[in-house]
Each structure stands twice: as C-alpha cells, then as structure tokens.
Amino acid sequence: DGGITQSPKYLFRKEGQNVTLSCEQNLNHDAMYWYRQDPGQGLRLIYYSQIVNDFQKGDIAEGYSVSREKKESFPLTVTSAQKNPTAFYLCASSRRQAQNTEAFFGQGTRLTVV
C-alpha cells in the first residue's frame, strides 16, 4: 500500500543524546515536511524539502537537522542543542509542482526525554 511511514512510534532519549526519527514515503512525492506538536497545540514547521538534496528551515529549526539524500526518505535528527525535545513529531509529504495539493501524514513519533 502507498503511504508514509514514521518510525519508531515511541522514542526515549537521555539528555545530551542525539536521536534520529525516520520518515519514509512511497507516494513518489517530491515535497516532505517535519512538524512538531506539543500537547493541545497546533503543528509547528521544523524543516521542509521540495526536492532531493535541498531543504529549508521552518519556524523552529534550531536544535534540529535533516537530510534529503533520497526522494523517499527525510530523516530528522534531534540534537542535544534542542533544549526541550519532548513532543510529538509528524512527518508529511505532498506533490511539489501543483501548489493546490494535499499533504499526507505519517502516524507520528512520540519523543520523550528521560
């Protein structure tokens, strides 16, 4: 089935550690996005990518890094520089050419600092 897959579903991180969240899609979408969601809040854009080997910072990029080496994959690394990483992380993808296009979301990764 076509779709977008995030892993793991739950992730625990010790303070000072870097962790990487996986996002894979088989929808042949050019654009991919990472969002952070805190309890009871909306989605805030971390990074987005419109094409392989290119990505742009969103509104809250500090303490995060990404790569886009393959069209299907857009991993997010939460670095030790992110002081409050506990949150729900959502990955999405969409077509790029048409601006009037919907985004498809993964089921999210819940990251907790222990």
Add this chain to the structure above:
Amino acid sequence: SQQGEEDPQALSIQEGENATMNCSYKTSINNLQWYRQNSGRGLVHLILIRSNEREKHSGRLRVTLDTSKKSSSLLITASRAADTASYFCATVQGGGYNKLIFGAGTRLAVHP
C-alpha cells in the same frame, strides 16, 4: 509564526447538531486546507479550497473562504460521535516553496 488561527479553541455539541469552526490567516495564500486529527494520530486531509473559490462541499462538510477578510469556516452538518477530533486549517504561502503552515486547531467533542 502561525499562519492560521482557529476559533473556537474547543467546541462541545450533541450528536445531530452542526459544528462550525473558523480560521483566520495573515498573508496572501494559494489555497487553504482543513485537516482532522484523532487523538495521538497523524492528520488526515479533509478538503482544499483554492484562493479563487468561495465555497466547497464534501459530504457533510462545507468550507467557505473569504479572501477579503482572510478567513475561512468549516461546517460539519449532522455531527456524529465519530466526528470527535481536532480540526486544523492550513495555508500554503506563495513563493513557490509550497510551505504548509498550520494553525492551533479546534478540539471538537460530539456527545451521544
């Protein structure tokens, strides 16, 4: 920065009633989209309305867009308990980057 802001933040209604949620935004847009999120899950796309459209329907959903007021509304008619979820509006800003920005959402509770 949040582009879309939903109103109300929370809404509680009985089954069979209609639910109306509003969204305001600040800059020019190419389109406005509404999404639904069940607790602890990913978002699901509901409907997209382009900047040159004023109203759109999909099943029990009706969306309006007023670009002069920079606002949109989502109406769910004859609500069901299964409609209980958070609803978000999202806007695509211009500039060719297809940057999709979400608001804070409306939490809808539909009671049997």
